[in-house]
Amino acid sequence: MQIELIETFLDLCETRSFNQTAERLDITQSTVSGRVKALEKTLGRRLFLRSRSGTSLTLEGMRFEPHARALRVNWSEALRATRDAGPTATTLRVGIQRDLTGTNIGDWVRSVRQFLPETSLYVESDFSTQMCNDLVQGNLDIAVIYSPKPHPDLHFETLSEVRFRMISDVADQLRMIPRDSYIMANISPAFARLHDSVHPSLAGAAVSCGQDSLLEALLTSLGGTAYVLEETGEKLVASGRFASVKKAPVLPQPVYSAIHLRNRHRSSHRRLIQLLAAHFADPA
Template sequence: MNITLARTYLAVLDLRNFNRAAEYLNVTQSTVTTRINSLESLVGQRLFHRSRSGVEPTDAGQRFRTYAEMIIQIWKQAQQDLLLPNARSTQFKFAAESALWPGLAKDFLKKIYRDNANISVLVENKSADAINSCLAQGIYDAALLYDVRPRTNVVFEYLFEEQLVLVSTTPRTQCVWHPEYTYVEWGRDFDMEHAKIKPPEITPPVIINYGNWALDWIEELGGSAYFPTRMIFDKVEEGTLHVVPDVNPFTRSVWFSYREKMAENDWFPQILNDLKEISERLKERNAGFIKKWKLL
């Protein structure tokens, strides 16, 4: 597969216009047309409907996105792998849902890097669906995520249950709906559970799909939102955030997924044990937090 064809396809898919795709790629419109025609010939399917107003993907064109992204991802990783310094000749390809970075994935990866002089790390933030798919394809070696999907040759290890707690920048009591509430998209399971308590006629004034951004937002502008306890331990103790009393937290399961063959590496059992120790400390601190604030 020509990587250039995959990149051109993605540009056309995102911009819905051959001319704009050409400008983005810094090539001529005829070059874009030739590349798309070549790609359609290779896959044996029409990928786009052309019209005077622009282009729209066919069903096949929409489905091909996942494969094009994987092709580019594998190529990028191959380039990085071949250019690794001799001192860190083993690459650990890791992904995580963004919500699991603070207090967990970050600490885990720092320990790997510090304790293993021969290992380099490639770290990416992806959705659960993308992570599960990439694990099955062998693009990632391991991942931390909430939503796991059974896959051949992929192992899933349960780590712990964590609570997402409602906190506010000013002390307040429970209410049906707070006007300064920020909704954080913590994933599909959270969305479904949250929908059960949200008044259907109300839309949150602020919706953010990245936890760190949401935390920055309410700290600067005020308001309240749900966060995993590991993100707010210290802020609650300092008094910069306040637990909203009498509001039940949401619970989510945290999993570590990895390709089965990773267990063959002599260094892997130790990093798995390190992750379990980090998780156990979080579990204990979380339990103490929940007990202190009488949230369950």
């Protein structure tokens, strides 16, 4: 059985839309339909019902879904077993939210190397949604993220939080901050909701950005006002051009670990999460 059939079936279970699944998998709708038909032919059962109101699982489709998830996990494990046949026993693949790669992440890598000296370590940076998808597909072992994406195969834990502070080269009083030069830090959906509740007059700014390094670049280039990570804010204030905005509250952004549910109780993964929690509790 081709793994693409399983991936397409499971994506349809989430979207209940042939069009949306085609967009998410970057294939045509006819390809989605063809894969579903091929899977249904293999199983000898109809898995989906399509009507004007949308797409729904048949009883057989609902029964097959947990087995399809198990098949995908087993396929990922099989790929890992063949790819890890090298000078080291295993490769640990870690994804880190892009904003967090500068928080002395080398210290955590050093701790992991001491804990797992025979393990090869691969580290990459990305955004939360993609890393959650990579965990489900078996392309990552653990991730540090801002926004958990609910999924039955994933387990999340709160590690700590990072803090964002408002700085400006326009004014140092919150009541004097002009909306037309404000750059919105759209760090995560939760952060955006908190921001808009605290600063309703600044909601819906014309320019927004979802990455701290880009916020820093925009502020340096264009000037204005924005929330940035505290470490970034300290650096910009120290330059003499920017100032902290008085009476602007510090906004927290939680940091989470994410792993596949099958690894939730593994001692090695528990230790890795403990090392992450200790690191982000005191990144200095």
